[in-house]
Amino acid sequence: xxxxxxxxxxxxxxxxxxxxxxxxxxxxxxxxxxxxxxxxxxxxxxxxxxxxxxxxxxxxxxxxxxxxxxxxxxxxxxxxxxxxxxxxxxxxxxxxxxxxxxxxxxxxxxxxxxxxxxxxxxxxxxxxxxxxxxxxxxxxxxxxxxxxxxxxxxxxxxxxxxxxxxxxxxxxxxxxxxxxxxxxxxxxxxxxxxxxxxxxxxxxxxxxxxxxxxxxxxxxxxxxxxxxxxxxxxxxxxxxxxxxxxxxxxxxxxxxxxxxxxxxxxxxxxxxxxxxxxxxxxxxxxxxxxxxxxxxxxxxxxxxxxxxxxxxxxxxxxxxxxxxxxxxxxxxxxxxxxxxxxxxxxxxxxxxxxxxxxxxxxxxxxxxxxxxxxxxxxxxxxxxxxxxxxxxxxxxxxxxxxxxxxxxxxxxxxxxxxxxxxxxxxxxxxxxxxxxxxxxxxxxxxxxxxxxxxxxxxxxxxxxxxxxxxxxxxxxxxxxxxxxxxxxxxxxx
Numbered sequence: 001x002x003x004x005x006x007x008x009x010x011x012x013x014x015x016x017x018x019x020x021x022x023x024x025x026x027x028x029x030x031x032x033x034x035x036x037x038x039x040x041x042x043x044x045x046x047x048x049x050x051x052x053x054x055x056x057x058x059x060x061x062x063x064x065x066x067x068x069x070x071x072x073x074x075x076x077x078x079x080x081x082x083x084x085x086x087x088x089x090x091x092x093x094x095x096x097x098x099x100x101x102x103x104x105x106x107x108x109x110x111x112x113x114x115x116x117x118x119x120x121x122x123x124x125x126x127x128x129x130x131x132x133x134x135x136x137x138x139x140x141x142x143x144x145x146x147x148x149x150x151x152x153x154x155x156x157x158x159x160x161x162x163x164x165x166x167x168x169x170x171x172x173x174x175x176x177x178x179x180x181x182x183x184x185x186x187x188x189x190x191x192x193x194x195x196x197x198x199x200x201x202x203x204x205x206x207x208x209x210x211x212x213x214x215x216x217x218x219x220x221x222x223x224x225x226x227x228x229x230x231x232x233x234x235x236x237x238x239x240x241x242x243x244x245x246x247x248x249x250x251x252x253x254x255x256x257x258x259x260x261x262x263x264x265x266x267x268x269x270x271x272x273x274x275x276x277x278x279x280x281x282x283x284x285x286x287x288x289x290x291x292x293x294x295x296x297x298x299x300x301x302x303x304x305x306x307x308x309x310x311x312x313x314x315x316x317x318x319x320x321x322x323x324x325x326x327x328x329x330x331x332x333x334x335x336x337x338x339x340x341x342x343x344x345x346x347x348x349x350x351x352x353x354x355x356x357x358x359x360x361x362x363x364x365x366x367x368x369x370x371x372x373x374x375x376x377x378x379x380x381x382x383x384x385x386x387x388x389x390x391x392x393x394x395x396x397x398x399x400x401x402x403x404x405x406x407x408x409x410x411x412x413x414x415x416x417x418x419x420x421x422x423x424x425x426x427x428x429x430x431x432x433x434x435x436x437x438x439x440x441x442x443x444x445x446x447x448x449x450x451x452x453x454x455x456x457x458x459x460x461x462x463x464x465x466x467x468x469x470x471x472x473x474x475x476x477x478x479x480x481x482x483x484x485x486x487x488x489x490x491x492x493x
Contacts, residue, residue: 020425022136022426023424025037058082078156081157105145110313123138137420141385147162168283175338181287185294192298207255210292265302276308277292279308279309279311280413280416282319286320293368305367319416329356332356333360371403380399390440414449415451418483422437428462451479451480
C-alpha cells in the first residue's frame with residue numbers, strides 16, 4: 001500500500017504528490033517485526049494475567065459471600081464478563097502468532113468503528129490485512145482500539161483501564177526525580193521576578209526544561225517491558241551533568257530555533273499566547289510535561305494558557321487518559337503516595353506540595369486545561385486515537401486543526417506522536433522534517449520532542465546515520481537517542 005501526500009498546507013501546489021511506503025513487519029530485521037513477534041504478545045499476556053488476577057479476587061469475594069449465606073449477582077456477572085475478555089484476548093494472541101487476518105472491530109458504541117474497518121477493508125484489497133503484512137502504524141492503533149472494544153462491550157468493565165496499575169506502579173518509582181525537580185522549581189520561584197526580564201537566563205532554563213521533558217519520555221511502558229524500577233530511575237536522571245552528557249545523543253537539535261521563535265512572541269496585555277501539549281506517557285513523563293507547562297506560564301512572559309491533549313481511552317499501554325491526568329494531580333497531593341527515600345526530605349516534600357497546589361489553582365482558573373473541556377472537546381480529542389497519520393488532520397478533524405492553528409506553540413510528545421507526524425513511512429534520514437509532515441507542515445508552530453523508539457527518523461545527515469549504523473545498530477529504536485524538531489507556522493498565506 002502506498003501513501004500519496006503533498007508537502008505543506010498549500011493545496012494549490014501543482015507539484016506531484018510524493019509516493020511513500022509505510023513501515024511494515026514483513027522484514028525480520030525490522031523493529032516492526034520484533035514488535036509483532038514479541039512485544040505485542042507480551043502486552044496481550046500481561047492484559048490477560050491482570051484480568052485473571054482480578055477475577056480470582058472477585059471469585060474469593062463471591063465465595064466469602066456464599067459462605068455467609070449471601071450472594072451478589074453483580075460480582076458473578078463481572079466474573080463471567082472478565083472470562084469473556086480473557087477468551088477474546090487469547091483468541092487474538094493465537095491469530096497474531098499465526099499471521100492471520102485482522103478482524104473487523106465490532107460495533108461497540110464507541111467512535112471510529114467505521115473508520116478503522118474502512119481502512120482495514122482497503123488493506124484487504126492489497127492483501128495487507130494480516131498481522132505480519134499490515135502497516136505497522138495502522139496495526140498498532142487497531143490493536144488498542146480492539147482492546148477498547150473488549151471492555152466497552154461489557155457492563156461491568158466498560159471504563160476499566162487494564163494498564164492503570166502498571167502506570168501507577170512505575171510512577172511511584174519516580175519519587176527521587178520528582179522531589180529533585182520540585183526543589184528546582186521552588187528555587188526558580190524565588191528568582192521569578194529576575195528571570196522574566198532576563199531572556200538569556202530564560203533561554204538556559206528553557207533548554208533544561210526541554211531536555212527534562214525530552215528524556216522523561218524514557219518511561220514508555222509499552223516498550224520498556226523488561227526494565228526494573230532502578231533501571232527506569234536511572235533513565236530519569238535529571239541533574240545538569242546528566243543533561244549535558246545526553247546532549248550528544250540529540251541527533252537533531254532545534255532548541256535554539258524554537259527559543260528564538262518563542263522570544264519573538266511579544267507579550268501584550270490580554271493577548272499572551274496559548275501552548276498546546278499533545279501528551280504521550282502518564283506518570284513521570286506527564287509530571288515533566290506539567291513542570292514544563294508551569295515554567296512557560298509562571299516564569300516566562302510568553303504564554304498565559306496551556307491546553308493538554310490526552311487520549312480518551314487506554315492507549316499504547318502508558319498514554320495519558322483524562323483519568324490519568326486527574327489522578328496524577330491527586331496522587332502528587334497525597335503525602336503517602338510515594339515511599340520516602342534517602343534523597344527525599346521534608347523540605348522537598350513541601351516544595352512538591354506548593355508546586356502541585358499552584359497547578360490546582362491553574363486548573364481552577366483555566367490556565368491549565370484538558371482539551372476535553374474546550375468547546376466540542378470530546379470530538380476534537382477523538383482524533384488522537386484514530387488510525388491515520390497526522391497528515392490528514394485538516395480533513396479528518398477540522399475543528400481540532402483549527403484549534404491548533406490558533407496556538408502559539410504545539411508540542412508533540414514522544415515516539416508515537418512522531419511516527420504519526422511523519423506518517424511512519426520509509427523516509428530517507430535526510431528528508432527535511434517539513435517534508436515528512438506532509439500537508440500538516442506550516443499549519444501551526446510545531447515542536448516534536450521524541451526519543452527514538454521506532455524506525456522512522458528524518459532531519460539528520462546521512463553521515464550521522466551511517467556512523468550510528470556502525471557503532472550502535474539499535475540507535476533508531478533503543479531510546480538512547482533523541483530528536484528535537486521544530487517547524488514554525490507558515491505565514492505566507
